[in-house]
Amino acid sequence: MKMIDSFESEQLYKLIQEKEKELNRPKPEFAQKKLQKEILFLKNDILPIVLQETTLLFSEITKHLNTKILEAVQANANAIVVVIPLKDSNDNTIKIATVNPHKDNPIDGIEIGIETTGRQIEKIEL
Numbered sequence: 001m002k003m004i005d006s007f008e009s010e011q012l013y014k015l016i017q018e019k020e021k022e023l024n025r026p027k028p029e030f031a032q033k034k035l036q037k038e039i040l041f042l043k044n045d046i047l048p049i050v051l052q053e054t055t056l057l058f059s060e061i062t063k064h065l066n067t068k069i070l071e072a073v074q075a076n077a078n079a080i081v082v083v084i085p086l087k088d089s090n091d092n093t094i095k096i097a098t099v100n101p102h103k104d105n106p107i108d109g110i111e112i113g114i115e116t117t118g119r120q121i122e123k124i125e126l
Contacts (some may be wrong), residue, residue: 006054
């Protein structure tokens with residue numbers, strides 16, 4: 001099973017893709033900058049709102065994470081590690097994306113390690 005986007009987010013993704021294709025066509029510099037600004041606005045400001053409000057995956061994750069983060073803070077934790085399956089995987093290789101902004105900081109740095117039995121892991125750092 002693959003987690004699919006809502007109708008609204010699919011339409012927004014299509015609109016962004018169309019605008020990115022349009023960006024590659026020659027046009028005056030002021031029009032190019034205006035289009036770039038519009039694409040960034042859609043990606044950075046509008047898309048997160050649409051995903052959070054319309055996509056079941058994002059809204060449920062947000063609710064669950066908020067609860068668990070509050071529990072971790074109350075337990076005086078310094079960090080939280082969460083594994084969120086994005087789709088079922090029956091093949092031998094699992095692609096796992098990690099977000100660890102302080103990895104290279106010797107004070108805050110935490111190395112995230114993931115192990116599986118009988119399967120290969122492909123790490124994708126975001």
